[in-house]
Amino acid sequence: MTDIPEDSKLTRSKSRWAELGKFLTGKTSRPEDSRLPPGQHLVRNWPVLDLGQTPNVARENWRLDIAGAIEAPITWTWHDLMSAPQTHKLSDIHCVTSWSRYDNNWDGVTTHDLMEAVRPRAEATHVLFTSNDGYTTNMAIEDFASPEALLVHSWEGAPLPLDHGGPVRLVVPHLYFWKSPKWIRRIEFATRDHPGFWEVRGYHNHADPWLEERYS
Numbered sequence: 737m738t739d740i741p742e743d744s745k746l747t748r749s750k751s752r753w754a755e756l757g758k759f760l761t762g763k764t765s766r767p768e769d770s771r772l773p774p775g776q777h778l779v780r781n782w783p784v785l786d787l788g789q790t791p792n793v794a795r796e797n798w799r800l801d802i803a804g805a806i807e808a809p810i811t812w813t814w815h816d817l818m819s820a821p822q823t824h825k826l827s828d829i830h831c832v833t834s835w836s837r838y839d840n841n842w843d844g845v846t847t848h849d850l851m852e853a854v855r856p857r858a859e860a861t862h863v864l865f866t867s868n869d870g871y872t873t874n875m876a877i878e879d880f881a882s883p884e885a886l887l888v889h890s891w892e893g894a895p896l897p898l899d900h901g902g903p904v905r906l907v908v909p910h911l912y913f914w915k916s917p918k919w920i921r922r923i924e925f926a927t928r929d930h931p932g933f934w935e936v937r938g939y940h941n942h943a944d945p946w947l948e949e950r951y952s
């Protein structure tokens with residue numbers, strides 16, 4: 737894992753947007769027929785957003801530590817990941833910078849199956865993530881346990897592209913996309929919350945796009 741780089745120009749702009757409340761519409765009710773959360777626009781491409789470092793970890797060297805308040809801590813290899821039950825999911829992406837992308841086909845392991853394997857203890861309330869580029873993020877265990885949340889290794893039937901977090905990223909589609917860590921290296925079940933990279937730079941701790949939880 738590398739250290740988090742000095743805040744880049746983009747990081748400084750995004751911190752500033754949090755102060756200014758950029759993209760906020762104030763419309764937080766979900767219309768019956770709306771698939772697009774407030775303040776979002778649809779894109780057909782898939783933009784790349786990250787801290788500017790692209791870790792390149794081959795599948796045979798890939799490791800995922802699953803640690804903390806669980807009965808069965810483990811480090812998963814690629815083989816372990818592929819030996820776990822495999823699930824296909826279709827979901828939409830909502831990025832806080834206002835783009836959304838519909839109908840992404842993902843393959844991977846559900847967080848439900850991951851939790852079956854490691855058995856979180858009753859006192860685990862939050863889940864903290866660390867990535868190979870030093871990025872961190874956090875969420876409540878209830879959000880992690882969403883039936884739509886998936887540890888993803890494939891997109892549209894092919895290996896997840898490196899710039900989108902390959903070989904493995906998390907996808908938690910009911911939250912803004914910064915809560916979906918790319919190049920995931922460690923999942924820690926915790927007994928208290930610990931705000932991540934964007935969460936300490938003015939971004940919302942929960943991040944529900946339907947409630948426009950962009951900034952704190």
Ligand SMILES: Nc1nc2c(c(=O)[nH]1)N[C@H]1C(S)=C(S)[C@@H](COP(=O)(O)O)O[C@H]1N2
Pocket residue numbers: 782783784785786787788831832867868869871899900901913914915916917918919920
């Ligand atoms: N490891 C890591 N994960 C990350 C980020 C990052 O910088 N590093 N950026 C987050 C942000 S702000 C967004 S919007 C999405 C972008 O994912 P994409 O590049 O696949 O569109 O990744 C999230 N996960």
Ligand SMILES: [Mo]
Pocket residue numbers: 785831832833913914
């Ligand atoms: Mo983002």
